[in-house]
Amino acid sequence: MTPTDNMPQATGHILVDHLRVRFGSKAAAVEAVSDVSMEVKPGEFISIIGPSGCGKSTLLNVVAGFVQPSEGTVSMDGKPTDKPGADRGMVFQQYSLFPWLTVRKNVEFGLKQKGLTANRREEAARTLLGLAGLLSFENHYPDQLSGGMKQRVGIVRALATSPQVLLMDEPFGALDAQTRVVMQQILTNMWQRFRISVLFITHDIDESIFLSDRVYVMTARPGRVKAEIPIPLPRPRTPDMALSPEYLQIKQQLRELITEESLKAMGGELKDSGLAGFDVDVGPKGVAELV
Amino acid sequence: MRSATSLNIVADPAADAAEGPNLALAPKPGVLPQASLAPAQSAEMPAKRVAAWLRGALPKLLMTTLSLGMFIAFWYFATKYKLDFYIRFNNIPSPGEVWENAAYLAQSDKFYNNMYVSLRRILIGFGIATVLGVALGLLIGQYRLARGLLFPLFETLRPIPAIAWVPMAIMLWPTNETSIVFITFLGSFFPILLNTIHGVNSVDPVLLRAARCLGTSEFGLLRQVVLPASLPHIFTGLAIGMGVAWVSLIAAEMISGQFGIGYFTWEAYSLIEYADIAIGMIVIGVLGLLCSGAIRIMGNMLMPWMAGPNHGGQK
Numbered sequence: 001m002t003p004t005d006n007m008p009q010a011t012g013h014i015l016v017d018h019l020r021v022r023f024g025s026k027a028a029a030v031e032a033v034s035d036v037s038m039e040v041k042p043g044e045f046i047s048i049i050g051p052s053g054c055g056k057s058t059l060l061n062v063v064a065g066f067v068q069p070s071e072g073t074v075s076m077d078g079k080p081t082d083k084p085g086a087d088r089g090m091v092f093q094q095y096s097l098f099p100w101l102t103v104r105k106n107v108e109f110g111l112k113q114k115g116l117t118a119n120r121r122e123e124a125a126r127t128l129l130g131l132a133g134l135l136s137f138e139n140h141y142p143d144q145l146s147g148g149m150k151q152r153v154g155i156v157r158a159l160a161t162s163p164q165v166l167l168m169d170e171p172f173g174a175l176d177a178q179t180r181v182v183m184q185q186i187l188t189n190m191w192q193r194f195r196i197s198v199l200f201i202t203h204d205i206d207e208s209i210f211l212s213d214r215v216y217v218m219t220a221r222p223g224r225v226k227a228e229i230p231i232p233l234p235r236p237r238t239p240d241m242a243l244s245p246e247y248l249q250i251k252q253q254l255r256e257l258i259t260e261e262s263l264k265a266m267g268g269e270l271k272d273s274g275l276a277g278f279d280v281d282v283g284p285k286g287v288a289e290l291v
Numbered sequence: 292m293r294s295a296t297s298l299n300i301v302a303d304p305a306a307d308a309a310e311g312p313n314l315a316l317a318p319k320p321g322v323l324p325q326a327s328l329a330p331a332q333s334a335e336m337p338a339k340r341v342a343a344w345l346r347g348a349l350p351k352l353l354m355t356t357l358s359l360g361m362f363i364a365f366w367y368f369a370t371k372y373k374l375d376f377y378i379r380f381n382n383i384p385s386p387g388e389v390w391e392n393a394a395y396l397a398q399s400d401k402f403y404n405n406m407y408v409s410l411r412r413i414l415i416g417f418g419i420a421t422v423l424g425v426a427l428g429l430l431i432g433q434y435r436l437a438r439g440l441l442f443p444l445f446e447t448l449r450p451i452p453a454i455a456w457v458p459m460a461i462m463l464w465p466t467n468e469t470s471i472v473f474i475t476f477l478g479s480f481f482p483i484l485l486n487t488i489h490g491v492n493s494v495d496p497v498l499l500r501a502a503r504c505l506g507t508s509e510f511g512l513l514r515q516v517v518l519p520a521s522l523p524h525i526f527t528g529l530a531i532g533m534g535v536a537w538v539s540l541i542a543a544e545m546i547s548g549q550f551g552i553g554y555f556t557w558e559a560y561s562l563i564e565y566a567d568i569a570i571g572m573i574v575i576g577v578l579g580l581l582c583s584g585a586i587r588i589m590g591n592m593l594m595p596w597m598a599g600p601n602h603g604g605q606k
Contacts, residue, residue, distance in 0.1 A: 092500070
């Protein structure tokens, strides 16, 4: 790995070193992540892409501090990420706003934990909400917002505590295609403005290309790093770039890598969680026979 | 933040704002689905709601009047003609007698004192049950240790109806008053406890994870996430608990009381003041209704987010 060059900010440096994560007791342990090493340099936007069940969420949860490594280490700025903390902001796929708090109070939540006074919290939350174009909704409850707006508030809330890194677990997975594109632009803007490292999980190839500096492709379970693809497209990126030959070439490359793994993942699922394991014969009528 | 090199938004939000308009971040009008929440729509809501309420309420009001009217008419005729058809109306006071006695009692300080004493017992017993039930429910729901130590005990005691505790309570507590309050407390404690535990168990785990990522302490998690997230269930428990509290209170007052509306009702029977029995019953019903209403109002005040269209309002 190359040493970090002179970035304006020397924090938010994530190192994943020979990480293995196993779930379950020794005999029946399932390996979710297998010998993964990767790096997020300060200020970098990194995506992890792979078939479902490849352990990419598990990997993110180790960085977040929710899951402990079975082997290997994960550290941020030299410290192991053994428990969750406000230095790593997280945005979840499911909407995770507190329904009993207004939009502004949601954003203030992390600041309150840090002991900021009500005035400072409000000031900071309003500034951030203004940047995200949400100021007029500050007194709304989450249930009054659209899905895209909820996720924007989620991002703003995660940014409010000034984390060194933003961990995002398929944050736009539940949104419709158009909202998704807008959200990607908003996120890119936020990222450039705040110069923060981002570790972004997705299964959407276009999303990973549009957003990232580098993309890690993971294998089917147990998850390994299959490839590391740099995205040298210039910034700011625009949706039109999706038609450039350079973009298409990257996309083709990623698509081939992922299709291969997806097929493997499906085959694997059929083999190990499916029919053979339960010792049943599937006759000519197929699954219908089992039901 | 611990690190000085991190984003400066918290340290100096004004500087960030002054940096100039970052228009790219502002939503493009029409692109984002904000239109669905235009302010005009929310302004229209009250007028629409009132109209809809009227349309729904008028027939309902008529039917309510009719329903109660039929009951009173039956009561009137049954007592007038001393109906004796397995159930006997020989000694039952007529609506007129009840009304007369009520007018008389409305002047009586003693009667008001009985109401006051019952309400005070409810307030104290139910209040203690709320504090203990919610606090223990949060602990049992959230922590395995608390669950392991306390839950078996409560599960053993729970099937014993509060009224079955009356003789024991009289021996346990120094005064009659405290034993009645204890019975009232017992009646409401278990519904509140169980619903709180249920509420804690149904908190969306992603909210807990989100809070942890925002730097919440263990106690902060309980107070700022688990408690508010469980509030809807807690209030279900409070509503049920209030009902059981009244059941237990009236039974306890009838058995061992010296004052209170349950005592008043039983005393009326002993003194052959049959009209007063009906008055006692009606007052008990009305007080119970008022207490449940108070719970509901409190719930609406504490959970404004539940009033949204997605929740269909608080019932």
